[in-house]
Amino acid sequence: MEMNHSPIRLDEALRLRRDNPALIPYAGGTDLMVSEYCAEKKFLFLKNIPELRQITSDDKYIRFGAAVTFTEAINNPITPALLREACSHIAAPAIRNAGTLGGNIANGSAKADSALIFVLTNSVLRLANAESERLVPVREFYLGGGKTSLAPDELIIEILLPKDDKDNYYYKKVGARNALAISRTSFAGILDIQDGVIINCAVAYGAVIDLIICIPDIDKMLIGKTIKEAKEVKEAYIAKYDEAIQPRRGRVGVEYRKDICMNLLRDFLERNGI
Numbered sequence: 001m002e003m004n005h006s007p008i009r010l011d012e013a014l015r016l017r018r019d020n021p022a023l024i025p026y027a028g029g030t031d032l033m034v035s036e037y038c039a040e041k042k043f044l045f046l047k048n049i050p051e052l053r054q055i056t057s058d059d060k061y062i063r064f065g066a067a068v069t070f071t072e073a074i075n076n077p078i079t080p081a082l083l084r085e086a087c088s089h090i091a092a093p094a095i096r097n098a099g100t101l102g103g104n105i106a107n108g109s110a111k112a113d114s115a116l117i118f119v120l121t122n123s124v125l126r127l128a129n130a131e132s133e134r135l136v137p138v139r140e141f142y143l144g145g146g147k148t149s150l151a152p153d154e155l156i157i158e159i160l161l162p163k164d165d166k167d168n169y170y171y172k173k174v175g176a177r178n179a180l181a182i183s184r185t186s187f188a189g190i191l192d193i194q195d196g197v198i199i200n201c202a203v204a205y206g207a208v209i210d211l212i213i214c215i216p217d218i219d220k221m222l223i224g225k226t227i228k229e230a231k232e233v234k235e236a237y238i239a240k241y242d243e244a245i246q247p248r249r250g251r252v253g254v255e256y257r258k259d260i261c262m263n264l265l266r267d268f269l270e271r272n273g274i
Contacts, residue, residue: 004023004042004043004044005020005023005042005043005044005045006045006048007044007045007046007048007049008048008049008050009049010049010051010052010128010157011130013025013044013046013049013155014128014129014130014153014155015130016044017044017129017130017153017154017155018129018130018153020042020044021152021153022041022042023042023043023044024041024042024043024044025043025044025046025106025155026043026044026045026046026103027045027046027047027052027066027067027100027102027103028047028067028069028098028099028100028103029098029103030091030095030098030099030103031099031103031107046066046067046155047067049067051065051157052065052066052067052068052102052157053065053067053068053072054068055068055072055073055076055078055079057078057163059163060160060162060163061124061160061161061162061163062078062079062080062160062161062163063158063159063160063161064079064101064158064159064160064161065102065157065158066100066101066102066103066105066106066155066156066157066158066159067100067102068100068101068102069096069097069098069099069100069101070087070088070090070095070096070097070099070100070101070104070114071087071093071096071097073087073101073114074087074088074096080161080166081166081167081169082117082120082121082166082169082171082188082190083114083117083161085171086113086114086116086117086171086173086188087113087114089113089173090104090113090114101114101159102156102159105118105125105138105141105148105156105159106148106150106156107146108142108143108145108146108147108148109146110142110206110207110208110209110210110211110212111186111206111207112206112212113173113186113206115138115142115206115212116186116188116204116205116206116212117161117188117204118138118159118161119138119139119142119204119212119214120188120189120190120202120203120204120214121161121162121166121190121202122137122138122139122162122202123137123138123159123160123161123162124136124137124138124159124160125137125138125141125156125158125159125160126156126157126158126159126160127150127151127154127155127156127157128154128155128157129151129153129154129155130153133157135160136149138159139214142211142212144210144211145210146210164192164200165192165200166190168190168191168192168193168272169188169189169190170187170188170189170190170191170267170268170271170272171186171187171188171189172186172187172188172264172267173185173186173187174186174187174260174264184207184257184260185205185206185207185208185257185260185261185264186205186206186207187203187204187205187206187261187264187265187268188203188204189201189202189203189204189265189268190202190203191222191268191272193227193272196226196227197224197225197226198222198223198224198225198226198227198230199223199224200223201219201220201222201223202214202216202219203219203241203265203268205245205261205264208245208247208248208257208261209246209247209248210248213244213245215240215241215244218237218240218241218244221233221236221237221240222237222274227272227273227274230269230274231274234269234274237269238262238265238266238269241261241262241265242262245258245261245262247261
């Protein structure tokens with residue numbers, strides 16, 4: 001890959017993005033290096049911009065710069081355990097050392113392991129161009145078919161992950177092997193219980209269709225219920241997901257993928273006493 005521009009300031013990068021729409025932004029390049037699409041292209045290298053390399057927090061969010069690598073996220077003590085676990089299942093150490101959170105989101109893939117967690121937690125993207133910024137929920141950023149709502153003059157600046165309780169989580173990645181496996185199906189769930197009542201329930205599936213599956217309208221069936229009450233609606237809850245999940249045909253059969261999805265959901269519920 002020919003690296004044509006390597007700014008060290010964010011404002012400079014945004015001006016380059018505005019004035020040279022053909023430039024391909026990247027920080028880790030782990031996807032670009034194996035893409036035929038990048039032959040004879042020009043690039044905007046973002047790894048040297050300090051603002052994109054930070055992990056910070058405020059009253060509401062843990063804020064990950066878009067060029068933070070998977071390894072940096074794993075090693076930072078303020079990264080929630082759920083995100084650390086998902087990042088630790090990405091490829092091999094060399095890829096985790098180079099690949100970035102922003103790049104994992106920007107490629108628009110429903111197989112992106114860290115993106116699954118950001119969708120599950122209803123995280124927000126801070127997007128910017130040379131003139132303005134906007135905040136977009138990750139759930140609205142993906143348009144399907146590898147497409148996103150990122151404008152041609154914009155860059156992902158930060159991922160804002162809400163700081164509410166995520167200690168009681170469940171994560172599984174199903175692949176052909178333990179290392180270097182692209183997800184055949186991935187699943188993450190959060191169930192928060194306070195004073196015996198479920199105050200938050202969220203599940204998400206990756207690598208099932210061309211969008212990460214997250215359906216809050218189904219999950220709210222369990223919110224506000226005790227474990228006993230949740231057991232009473234458990235089968236109706238599972239039936240809603242069984243109806244909603246229609247896997248695409250891929251490396252494995254549709255029936256096999258559907259069975260995995262439903263088994264993971266049942267296991268998540270059973271581990272929480274439901």
